[in-house]
Amino acid sequence: MTDSLDKIVSLCKRRGFVYPGSEIYGGLSNSWDYGPLGVELKNNIKKLWWSRFVHRRDDIVGLDAALIMNPKVWEASGHLSNFSDPLSECVKCHMRFRMNESSQISNSQFPISKQNPNSKKETKCPNCGGKFDDPKQFNLMLKTFLGPVESSENIVYFRPETAQAMFVDFKNVLDTTRKTIPFGIAQIGKAFRNEITPGNFIFRTREFEQMEIEYFIKKENWQESFEHWRKEMLLWMEAIGLDLKHIHELEIPAAERAHYSRRTIDFEFDFPFGRKELYGLAYRGDFDLRNHFKEPPYREVVTEFYPHVIEPTWGVDRTFLAVLSSAYDDSDKSRTVLKLKPQLAPYKAAVFPLSANKPDLVSKARDIYLQLKAKSYQLNPVFDDRGNVGKRYYSQDEIGTPFCITVDYQTLEDETVTVRDRDTTKQDRVKISDLGSYLADKISK
Ligand code: GAP
Numbered sequence: 001m002t003d004s005l006d007k008i009v010s011l012c013k014r015r016g017f018v019y020p021g022s023e024i025y026g027g028l029s030n031s032w033d034y035g036p037l038g039v040e041l042k043n044n045i046k047k048l049w050w051s052r053f054v055h056r057r058d059d060i061v062g063l064d065a066a067l068i069m070n071p072k073v074w075e076a077s078g079h080l081s082n083f084s085d086p087l088s089e090c091v092k093c094h095m096r097f098r099m100n101e102s103s104q105i106s107n108s109q110f111p112i113s114k115q116n117p118n119s120k121k122e123t124k125c126p127n128c129g130g131k132f133d134d135p136k137q138f139n140l141m142l143k144t145f146l147g148p149v150e151s152s153e154n155i156v157y158f159r160p161e162t163a164q165a166m167f168v169d170f171k172n173v174l175d176t177t178r179k180t181i182p183f184g185i186a187q188i189g190k191a192f193r194n195e196i197t198p199g200n201f202i203f204r205t206r207e208f209e210q211m212e213i214e215y216f217i218k219k220e221n222w223q224e225s226f227e228h229w230r231k232e233m234l235l236w237m238e239a240i241g242l243d244l245k246h247i248h249e250l251e252i253p254a255a256e257r258a259h260y261s262r263r264t265i266d267f268e269f270d271f272p273f274g275r276k277e278l279y280g281l282a283y284r285g286d287f288d289l290r291n292h293f294k295e296p297p298y299r300e301v302v303t304e305f306y307p308h309v310i311e312p313t314w315g316v317d318r319t320f321l322a323v324l325s326s327a328y329d330d331s332d333k334s335r336t337v338l339k340l341k342p343q344l345a346p347y348k349a350a351v352f353p354l355s356a357n358k359p360d361l362v363s364k365a366r367d368i369y370l371q372l373k374a375k376s377y378q379l380n381p382v383f384d385d386r387g388n389v390g391k392r393y394y395s396q397d398e399i400g401t402p403f404c405i406t407v408d409y410q411t412l413e414d415e416t417v418t419v420r421d422r423d424t425t426k427q428d429r430v431k432i433s434d435l436g437s438y439l440a441d442k443i444s445k
Contacts, residue, residue: 002328005272015399030198030205040346045319046188049211053186060184061177065165068156076291077164082259087138087196092130098196099135142192158192166214167288181307184215200273202317209316216307222283229312241341242326246270260287269322278318284309338400342443345400347382352392354408356385365407375436
C-alpha cells in the first residue's frame with residue numbers, strides 16, 4: 001500500500017497504465033487514457049465483476065444500453081431538476097469552486113453534503129484569499145445536440161449514471177427472460193458528469209465508468225436485500241485485494257442523500273489523498289419505476305406492484321486506483337512490486353530465455369510463450385529477452401506479473417523450466433507439459 005499518489009501517477013505513465021489525455025496537444029484537463037497495461041487491468045476488473053455478479057448467479061442478467069437516451073428519461077429520473085452542485089466564483093481571481101451548504105469549499109461527491117469529517121473547510125478562495133459570491137446551482141448533466149441543428153428540441157444528455165437504462169428497459173427484460181422478482185439487471189459502461197472540481201488523478205473525472213446493479217425486490221424485503229448487498233460488496237473488495245481495514249462504511253443522513261434514496265451507505269477507502277468515496281449502496285425504493293412507468297399502458301404492464309430497488313454501485317476508475325495503491329509495495333529497497341491479485345494482473349506470466357544470445361534458449365522460450373498464448377486466452381503471457389534476467393524480474397515485478405518462467409540449459413535436457421513467484425521470489429522447477437495446469441491452479445487462488 002502506498003500513500004503517495006505521485007508514485008502511482010509516475011508508475012502509470014512510465015509503464016503504460018495511464019497517460020494524460022490528448023498529451024501532444026497540451027492535454028485536456030482531467031482527461032486520462034488507459035494504456036496497454038491499464039486497459040488489461042481495467043478489463044480484468046470488469047471481467048471479474050461480470051463473472052462474479054452475472055455469470056455465477058442465476059438471478060442477475062446483463063444489459064448494454066445506449067449511452068444517450070431520450071431526454072424525458074432525465075426529466076422522470078429527477079436528474080434535470082436535482083442533479084446539481086452549488087458553485088461559487090471568487091470575486092477577485094474568478095476561479096470557480098464547488099461549495100457545500102455552509103458556503104465552504106467541498107471536495108466530495110454528489111450530493112454536496114456527503115462530507116468527510118476530516119476534509120479541510122475553507123471559506124476563502126484558496127487561490128488568492130478573495131471572497132466568494134453567492135453559490136448558484138450548477139447542473140452536472142453534460143449536454144450535446146443530436147443531429148445537424150443546434151436547437152433546443154435537439155438537446156440530449158450523456159448519461160450521468162448507467163442506472164436509468166436498467167429501469168427504462170425493466171419491462172423488456174421481464175418480457176424476454178424468465179426472471180421473476182427478486183432479480184437484478186447489471187450493466188458496465190461510461191457515465192459523464194460536468195464536475196466542477198475534478199481531480200486527484202482518475203478519482204474524479206468528467207468521463208468515467210461504472211459497474212451497477214439494480215436489484216428488484218418486494219418492498220418488505222428491502223432490509224434483508226440491503227444487508228445481502230452490503231456483504232457482497234465487502235467480499236468483492238476482499239477479492240480484488242483491498243484490505244478491509246482501509247474501508248470505512250459511512251451511513252448518509254437523510255438530509256444529505258441523493259433525491260431518490262431512502263437509505264445510502266458509502267464505502268470509503270483510504271486513498272493516497274485521504275479517505276474518500278469508493279462505492280455506494282442505496283435503497284432507491286420504487287422511485288424510478290414509479291416515475292418511468294407512471295402512465296397507462298405501461299403502468300398496468302409493469303407487474304401488479306412497483307418493485308423496490310437496491311442499488312449497489314461501483315466506479316471502475318476508482319476501483320483501478322484503489323487496487324493500484326493497495327498493491328504498490330516499495331518496502332523492499334531493491335525492487336518495486338505491484339502485488340496484484342493474479343486474476344487482475346495485465347500479464348499472468350512472463351517467459352524469458354536465460355540468455356538472449358543463445359539461439360537455442362531463445363527459440364525454446366519463444367515456443368513455450370506461443371504455446372501458452374494459444375492454450376489460454378486468460379493468461380496473456382509476455383515474452384521478454386531484453387537485458388539480464390535480474391532486470392527482467394525487476395521490470396515484471398513493477399507491473400505485477402505474478403509468474404516469471406525462465407528457460408535455461410537444463411530445459412534443453414529435461415523439458416523443465418523455472419517458475420518464479422513474484423511475491424516470495426521463490427522458484428519451482430516445473431515440467432513444460434504441466435505449465436498450463438500449474439499456472440491455472442495458482443492463478444485461481
Ligand atoms: N447510480 C448511482 C450513482 O451513480 P454515485 O454515488 O453518484 O451513484 C456511483 O456514483 C459511483 O460512481 C461512485 O461511488 C464512484 O465510484 C463513481 N463515480 C461517481 N462520480 C465519479 C466521477 N466523477 N469520477 C469517477 N468516478 C465517479
